[in-house]
Amino acid sequence: MPSKRKVAILGATGAIGQRYIQLLQGHPWFQIEVLAASERSAGKKYRDACNWTMESELPKEIADMTVADANVEAVQKAGNVDLVFSSLPGDLAGPVEEEFAAAYPVFSKASAHRMETDVPLLIPEVNPDHLALIPVQQKNRGWKGFITTDPNCSTIQMAMTLKPLMQFGLTQVMVTTMQALSGAGYPGVPSLDILDNVVPYIGKEEDKMESESNKILGSFDGKAVHDARFVVSASCNRVHVKDGHLESVFVSLAQNPSVEAVAEAFRSFKGEPQQLKLPSAPENPIVVREEANRPQPRFDRDAGKGMSVSVGRLRKDPLMSLKYMCLGHNTIRGGAGAGVLSAELAVAKGLA
């Protein structure tokens, strides 16, 4: 077992930052050393800087920590850290993460670096081999540390279900999402906008879903990742749900497999996190529900402690090959949990 790493969380006061704190309580490998956020929060006690929105209590020792400014100098002054989780807002994340990557392994939930060719866009069960981009990145950029990124929340859960479909010759993916409010952060969506309503628009979300999946499921040839050759079309909606993105997915598969063959592929899907028994790895990355009316956000988002993706309503499609619903916890598997699992994988592989 690796020794305990000291970690900094950049963007610690935001919705994903809070989830990082929650998930890292009692973590066997990681220990929170520094909480960093924007200038506005820096210097305050965490309890005062943050509007804690988790249902669990804010741990007392975290509440008493002083928030550092999210730059290398301030973080180094605040503590001696081994690796960095970043959930900075997209527009800030770019240069700040690069500054940290010169010295530290950075596990980023921000979108800034996702599509750069030497940066892994990682889902540990799906493309652990993409971590081999890290030496390429370090050479390119002259860094001792590195950046690896987690995909967009809606993409992660979909891509996990697409991975076992690749063997059947995946060519087309059509998806309509019904996404939870926590995906918009805090304060996020005003209650007057969403009460008795659905908002059929989430800025840039469709673009992310349509581009990220091909990189994630792309193949690594030792030097670079080559995009997988299927086409994704997405239509994204915000619904009145706290946590848990639900997605209606239609796929074309060249081999046109049976429903049962696909269900079995989902059920038996395992990845390196399961083989390595990483602390945050769910036993089943994909849970297949047999009921006619599942998965449902309130009932299935916590499957595998929020790290499993639930699939249901798998059925033949009159136009494409198959259709199904998938659901994942957007701030755990699609958020802080993604970063924690990525870091666990990196540690297990000796990279961090």
Added chain:
Amino acid sequence: MPSKRKVAILGATGAIGQRYIQLLQGHPWFQIEVLAASERSAGKKYRDACNWTMESELPKEIADMTVADANVEAVQKAGNVDLVFSSLPGDLAGPVEEEFAAAYPVFSKASAHRMETDVPLLIPEVNPDHLALIPVQQKNRGWKGFITTDPNCSTIQMAMTLKPLMQFGLTQVMVTTMQALSGAGYPGVPSLDILDNVVPYIGKEEDKMESESNKILGSFDGKAVHDARFVVSASCNRVHVKDGHLESVFVSLAQNPSVEAVAEAFRSFKGEPQQLKLPSAPENPIVVREEANRPQPRFDRDAGKGMSVSVGRLRKDPLMSLKYMCLGHNTIRGGAGAGVLSAELAVAKGLA
């Protein structure tokens, strides 16, 4: 202008029945003469038989009416009616509507007779020529009256948007719905099932959407309706919205028209109800929204007094030709308003 018809409402205590009552208040052509419902309600004052769930007040003169049993003998005893609106539950509607159709024009919101070859499945703006099935039906069945049916609520609004797309060579339709709670009637969906949740299943709804559209958009050759040749795939969900079904639609069009050409086809779409200036006809059957985040149920369901379908987010699709969102009021355009408009059309054409 036609003289005022006396009408009976079968299923008057249900959610759609209540909406019929609301829409017929002050209607220039129709006057409520008899309210009929199941045995359980028969003999009671309407105010006692019904759990009124409309936001408008239950009209006093309606409240005081005695509910008749939903059979021909009882309705005839209760009043002298010219035509019948039926919103009976699907399983009861079949034989009861046939009994009435022997003598009366029956405008049915039930699914029982929708797919029968000599029964129109009518959307007045879309396929008014299908009313020519009525003499065929009367001959087949030896009826003086007739049955004409309204499609399923989710289908109506989608089919209205498909009609102007037919000119571009429509071949494929993929739709994911986010349907309102009122679509399940009353008491309908328990609050504990839908609070902080989405239910990704509505019994038989997908089948209806996948079969009804082809008949609606089919061509009538003087004797029969021949199904339109496109394929529909549907995935249906219940969301936490009171009224207004929102649908994410993807279409393949052989001619691959521009977004603007399609927007213009939507905007300029008119039908017989508009030409005939029927009392319930909206000025614009389809309203095109230009905002990035519309249509939304709470803001757009009442467009055209609930009789217009709102379309928005019209954009090119990487897989099919185009994608867009459409929204309609499920208990007005998709419910009682559909029946009222159908009856207006039949009256205007001298059929009722």
Added chain:
Amino acid sequence: MPSKRKVAILGATGAIGQRYIQLLQGHPWFQIEVLAASERSAGKKYRDACNWTMESELPKEIADMTVADANVEAVQKAGNVDLVFSSLPGDLAGPVEEEFAAAYPVFSKASAHRMETDVPLLIPEVNPDHLALIPVQQKNRGWKGFITTDPNCSTIQMAMTLKPLMQFGLTQVMVTTMQALSGAGYPGVPSLDILDNVVPYIGKEEDKMESESNKILGSFDGKAVHDARFVVSASCNRVHVKDGHLESVFVSLAQNPSVEAVAEAFRSFKGEPQQLKLPSAPENPIVVREEANRPQPRFDRDAGKGMSVSVGRLRKDPLMSLKYMCLGHNTIRGGAGAGVLSAELAVAKGLA
């Protein structure tokens, strides 16, 4: 009938400002001439400055108006106005309203001047005689115009129900509110705060309820208003409702009247707006519901076009004299409608 007044709305982009615009569409006495808001909005088209959250469409001619800065000079430059509605935020309202009052009648929804001794805190049905403070105010302050204020939204509806109770010797009022989200303005309450939740705190609301009622129901002796001598205790909560504050009220009445006597006092309550047939006056300021489970926000908030207060569940109380529920539309009777009715009263009395 008075001639049509040209009005300016200060704070026109906010939630109450939008409601003013909606209520003044087609108003027989008032016409919108100038829309004014903070510097941030000034100079923009209203459609661009405002996030329109009313369910009705933003009227086109309003959308195209240019927003003026909320100061006298800018408003005078933008148009020639006769009177001013102010729904400025509390902290800005104070000095700005005074500046306008030097020249214009100002009808204010802000809290800044409510408790000043020479400023009416007006509910037209309850204390129209308090308008006699205006000459006192004008003399005190050397103004040609004046300020009259509307009470806090929760207070208005409660005070309307307290007025007919004064005759029975009102001594104590205990109230727990369940207030709607629109009361917090826009963006207001984050959806993540209120989904599946109640927030038992609204800043300063309890203080307002506990102090304003005594002034409203106080008596005017020709020079000053003397506070009514009852004690109010309030506990205020935010619930998951769009519009309509619901209040659980317990009252002590010295004469201990019967439930029926109080119900009759509520039902027969009328004020000057009804006698003068003011355009926005509801026929019944108080509607008494007999059902066991009313009033309810969604069903009763629009009573009297949002200007009536609904009372129900009137019953004897084991501790005090009586208890009942009351409900009013917080952005109509409790918001812009209050200002419009106040202005109508002032016009009818020759004050504006």
Added chain:
Amino acid sequence: MPSKRKVAILGATGAIGQRYIQLLQGHPWFQIEVLAASERSAGKKYRDACNWTMESELPKEIADMTVADANVEAVQKAGNVDLVFSSLPGDLAGPVEEEFAAAYPVFSKASAHRMETDVPLLIPEVNPDHLALIPVQQKNRGWKGFITTDPNCSTIQMAMTLKPLMQFGLTQVMVTTMQALSGAGYPGVPSLDILDNVVPYIGKEEDKMESESNKILGSFDGKAVHDARFVVSASCNRVHVKDGHLESVFVSLAQNPSVEAVAEAFRSFKGEPQQLKLPSAPENPIVVREEANRPQPRFDRDAGKGMSVSVGRLRKDPLMSLKYMCLGHNTIRGGAGAGVLSAELAVAKGLA
């Protein structure tokens, strides 16, 4: 430690029955032996008889159990049980529970026997001495077993906060509740009734709150319980919250203590369950929140695993002595958890 008791759950398919099943998973003292419900469910597998609405998965071994009819003969045939939990509907509970009490200790959540003079109305922290009614009851009725009852859910949490106030001379209690949907069972409240709404009525709830507290806080003189002498007035509302009743409480205390003295009385309150370290006893029966806006249902209902009552906004009242908000989990502390804790207490005292 006592040996493991085998238990039957009467009403096992209902909302409280399901919560019993959930809470008894892995319980150190109790083991589920028989699940019983109405005739309609009897003979079916539990998975088929029940619409499982808990967020946790239905345990597989429970799902496979066959439901017995809720009568003594059927339950005895199904298994050998030591004690009985009853969450039967109020109208059925009366005679069925008596039948069981002839032979078994019955812990009842039903209202049928609550107000009978020889039946304890038990909150283990508040009136454990009332268990001394059991020998009285056994003698009166000739039973080998007995019935002890749990109060109404709204009453339990309020009475827990009243207990530490008794020392200050409690004379009056005024309460307005905002109660969760799960309190109405399943299917319970239709979503169309509560979306964007509050229902200001819950049948018989106010009567229960106004009568039960006096018995609970009454004193036992060795033979009978004498009601405590304070007066309660209640006004009960249903709000859009899944779990967790929130109550706005106003109290008159003869000694008029300081806020801090009362806060300290709440914080230091402990009872026999804490002294006996019963398995389900929370460390703190009452948690005092210092924040301005707590307790809130979504954030505080799970305090003490749903067994603690949270109190906040404790402040002086202008009319009575003090006001505060209290919140409890209505289906744990106010439901199945109450029964489990009562049974634990009875076991610890050698009564079961």
